[in-house]
Amino acid sequence: MLDAPQSKLHDLETIARSGGTLRRITARIPTYLTDLRENPAWLPMFLLARTMPFRRAHWLTAKRVRSAATGPSMFGGLDAKAIAAELKSAGIFAGLTLPADIHEEIARFGHETPCFGNFERRLEFRAGEHAEAERRFGRPILSGHHFERVLQCKAAVAVQRDPLLLDVARHYLGGEAKPITTRIWWSFPTKSASEADLSRASFKYHFDLDDWRMLKFFFYLSDVDADAGPHVYVKGSHNRRRMRHQLTLLVGHPAEEVLEFYGEDNAFTLTGPAGTGFVEDPFGFHMGTLAKRSPRLMMEVGFGVSKPSKRRYHGEPVIR
Structure with a gap:
């Protein structure tokens, strides 16, 4: 059997990717309609905040900081x-360190408190029971979120x-x-994740579009090396955007496509x-890379400028 021409293979890959894209967009339509009913201002944000001209215009509306x-x-x-100045330049600042008593208390909470696997509340288990949970539920489990239980941890609330x-x-x-x-x-880490599992878990380059302007603080609560799923950020990509990345409804893109335009040297692994x-x-x-040998425990605190949605993107509590 002769190999298909390279151009033909590329065409088939494009068609397959387009089919997956259409399925993902279709599956999200009910969620989009719910967001729109709850807050009509969501639609212009969702459509326009991905474009640089409208995004820069919105930044001009930022209120002055009157006091620290x-x-x-x-x-x-x-x-x-x-x-803030470094963030405006690079998009990231990597000089924060939690006090030992704080990260140790949050880590203890993470180990002792049951989490929910793959964002599903019926997949409840403690982190140390991960392998047994995969056997019990009969499926790979790549993530475990604590949802609103995070507010039970005084150290996390203090952060x-x-x-x-x-x-x-x-x-x-x-x-x-x-x-x-x-x-x-x-x-x-799991040995049985499918391509669909990895796609849903966002193990590819993407950008967040939950608000016109956002900032997120991340903290490792376990030691993270190259095999423990380190976070990767492409420096400077918050300030410029390829046209095709502004005109698509999807926020995730293949690594080779992202790095070819924004530069491999700008990919910063933390x-x-x-x-x-x-x-x-x-x-x-x-993106968050796949944990290969040891699990990673992480905390996020996000800031925005708009009315928070009742829908939680990762099951986290609404902060008032």
Whole structure:
């Protein structure tokens, strides 16, 4: 049997990818309609915030910061203005460290409190029972989210309320910035994940489009090396966007397509011991890599400028 010409193979791949794209868009239509009914302002954000001209216009509406957040910070004397300046340039700042007692308490919570596998509440188990849970439920489990239970952890709430985070968010996003998400989740190594599992788990470059302007703080609660699912961010990609990435409804794109345009040298892989933290503009391309040998426990605190949606993207609680 003769091999198909390379152009023919490329055409088949394009058709297959288009079919998957259509299926994913169709599956999300009920969710999009719910968001629209709840908040009509969601639709212009969803359609226009992915385009650079409209996005830059919205940034011009940011309110001035009138005063800094007050109170002592667990992060010491870091300068919020300097962090915001680096964010505006690179899209990411990687100089945060949680105090040992804080990240140890949150990690203890993560180990002792049952999580929900693959965003499904019926898949409930403790992190140490992951292998047994895969056997019991008869399916690969790549993630385990603690959903609203995160608010039961006093140390996690203390991180969310730390004045430095709000100060950085306001200097970067504008005076109207407020916390909108807090979540803790596990990423588990598994040997039986299918391509569909990996696609749903966002193990490819994507950007977040939950608001016109957003900022997310991330903290490793376990040691993360190259085999523990490190986070990757493409520096500078928050400030420019390829036209095809502005005109598609999908936010995820193949690695070769992203790196060819934004530069392989700008792909920044974040590793470090438990307590390592960083903050990024999630409109820049990023991804969580697959945990290969050891699980990764991580925390996120997100800030935005619009009314938070009742729908939680990862099951996290609504922050008021």
